[in-house]
Structure formats: C-alpha cells, structure tokens
Amino acid sequence: MEKNKKIRESLQTIGFFAALVFLWQALYVLGTQVFALWKPYALPSPAGVWAVFWRLTADGSLLRAAGSSLARGFLGYVLAVLLGMTMGLLMNQFGFLRRNMRPLIMGVQTLPSICWVPFSILWFGLTEQAILFVVVMGSVFGLAVATDHAIRNVPLLYKKAALSMGVDKKQLYWKIIFPAALPELIAGLKQGWSFAWRALMSGEVMTTCIGLGQTLSTGRSLADMNQVMLVMAVIILIGIAIDRIVxxxxxxxVYRKRPAQQER
Known part of the structure; x- marks a missing residue:
C-alpha cells in the first residue's frame, strides 16, 4: 500500500513538471510566433534549452563548469564553516564579544554577496582567490549567528546538570552542548550552504574562471537566453541535490540518534 502511494506521488510529480514544460513551450510559441510579442532570441524555450544542454554536454563544457563550481563552493563553504563556527563559539563564550559583535554581524550578513565583489577583484584580481573570498564573506556571518543561536538554545538545565556532576568545560561542549544543539546547527549549516552557493555565482559571474557563473555570463554576453536558462536550471538542481543527498x-x-526530535 505504501509502495503504491509513493508510485502515485511520483507520477503526480512527473505529470506536474511535464505540464509546466508544456505550458512554457506553448507560451513561447504564442509569444514569439503567433502574436509576435517577443523576439525568439529574447525568450528561452524548453526545446532551445534542451538543444543547448546537448551542445554543452557533448563538448564537456557544462560538466567542467559544474565540477569547477562545486569544488570552489565546497572549499569556500568549509572555510566559512570553520570561521563562522569559531566566531559563534567566541560570541557564546564571551559576553563582551556577543554584545558588541552580534549586532554588527547581524547587519553585515544582510549585505548581498555582490557587494563583496569589488573588494575581491581589487585585492585578489580575477582569480580563484577572489571567488573564494566572496563565497566566504557571503556565508560566514550567517553561520556565526546560527552557531551562537543554536548553542544558546540548549536548555540551561542540561548545562547545570552536567556541571553538578563535575564535567569540565571541554567535556561540557563536546558531550552536552554540541549534541543537544546539533539539529539546530544542521539547519544553520544548510542555510550557510545556500548563502555560499549564491555567493559563488556572484563571484564567478564577475571573473573569467571556468564555472557555472562564467557560463551564465557567456550566455548573457551572446544574448543566448537558452544558455542562461540552462545554467540557472543546473544551479537550482545542484542546490536541491546537495540539500536532499548531503x-x-x-x-x-540525527533523527535516528534522536527519535524524539523527529516527533516534534
């Protein structure tokens, strides 16, 4: 019964997206050929996106671009996690830093990633380091706030009970605080990845390094909206895949280790 339900849901999902593609193609035909509302090159179509997909796949450029972007995104994200969690721990440990740094970090994290691009180009030029700088700056502050927030939301009772049993500060963090804060930390890490992935595209668009952002920028320069739409779709699909798989x-x-967390 459960298997049949999953099959029906899968078929419904496939039918939904197939209907969207059909509607998209119909709008393209009506808008460019029947009513001549737009120029054919100004509006992407499913058929055009598919043709570009095969062209970029055949010469390997799409795979190289996606691989390069994933490598940069992963490296920048790891650096941002290390820096962001360190900042979050320091803010949680020292009240002075939290009172003074947290409002500043909360403000800075609202900046769009594109704001860091001029600094990155000025300091690092059109290089890989410039892109990594944008990725780190685009996600590190959100990760710092998320880390501080997750730790502070651990019930005070857990800490008092552990300290009353003679647990030292190192054990308190590794044995009590981090496990209790883990679900919220994972939510913060997911959000940090989304920030890093978006920041990566901002950095790649402004440089000449091989990547999805540079491929999108090339499509824009050539007025090839099918290529632009294809790259946008690949960016979205990779983001969904990372979220679902990783x-x-x-x-x-975490839910298997903490079944009570799943019930809430």
Whole structure:
C-alpha cells in the first residue's frame, strides 16, 4: 500500500513538471510566433534549452563548469564553516564579544554577496582567490549567528546538570552542548550552504574562471537566453541535490540518534 502511494506521488510529480514544460513551450510559441510579442532570441524555450544542454554536454563544457563550481563552493563553504563556527563559539563564550559583535554581524550578513565583489577583484584580481573570498564573506556571518543561536538554545538545565556532576568545560561542549544543539546547527549549516552557493555565482559571474557563473555570463554576453536558462536550471538542481543527498542524509542520521526530535 505504501509502495503504491509513493508510485502515485511520483507520477503526480512527473505529470506536474511535464505540464509546466508544456505550458512554457506553448507560451513561447504564442509569444514569439503567433502574436509576435517577443523576439525568439529574447525568450528561452524548453526545446532551445534542451538543444543547448546537448551542445554543452557533448563538448564537456557544462560538466567542467559544474565540477569547477562545486569544488570552489565546497572549499569556500568549509572555510566559512570553520570561521563562522569559531566566531559563534567566541560570541557564546564571551559576553563582551556577543554584545558588541552580534549586532554588527547581524547587519553585515544582510549585505548581498555582490557587494563583496569589488573588494575581491581589487585585492585578489580575477582569480580563484577572489571567488573564494566572496563565497566566504557571503556565508560566514550567517553561520556565526546560527552557531551562537543554536548553542544558546540548549536548555540551561542540561548545562547545570552536567556541571553538578563535575564535567569540565571541554567535556561540557563536546558531550552536552554540541549534541543537544546539533539539529539546530544542521539547519544553520544548510542555510550557510545556500548563502555560499549564491555567493559563488556572484563571484564567478564577475571573473573569467571556468564555472557555472562564467557560463551564465557567456550566455548573457551572446544574448543566448537558452544558455542562461540552462545554467540557472543546473544551479537550482545542484542546490536541491546537495540539500536532499548531503544534508538529508545528515538529518536522517540525527533523527535516528534522536527519535524524539523527529516527533516534534
């Protein structure tokens, strides 16, 4: 019964997206050929996007671009996690830093990632380091706030009970605070990845390094909206895949270890 339900849901999902593609193609035909509202090159179509997909796949450029972007995104994200969690721990540990740094960090994290591009180009030129700088700056502050917030939301009773049993500060963090804060930390890490992935595209668009952002920029320069739409779709699909495969696996592992967390 459960298997049949999943099959029906899968078929419904496929039918929904197939209907969207059909509607998109119909709007393209009506807008460019029947009513001549737009120029054919100004509006992407499913058929045009598919043709560009095969062209970029055949010469390997799409795969190279996606691989380069993933490598940069992963490296920048790891650096942002290390820096952001360190900042969050310091703010949680020292009241002076939290009172003075948290409002500043909250303000800075609202800046769009594109704001860091001029600094990155000026300091690092059109290089890989410039892109990594944008990725880190685009996600590190959100990760710092998320880390501080997750730790502060651990019930005070847990800490008092552990300290009353003679647990030292190092054990308190590793044995009590981090495990209790893990579900909220994972949510913050997911959000940090989304920030890093968006920041990566902002950095790549402004440089000449191989990547999805540079491929999108090339399509824009050539007025090839099908290529632009294809790259946008690939960016979205990679983001969904990372969320479902990587973070989904981590969340399922946490829920197996903490079944009560799943029920809430």
């Amino acid at each position: 973070f989904g696996a981590v969340e399922r592992w």
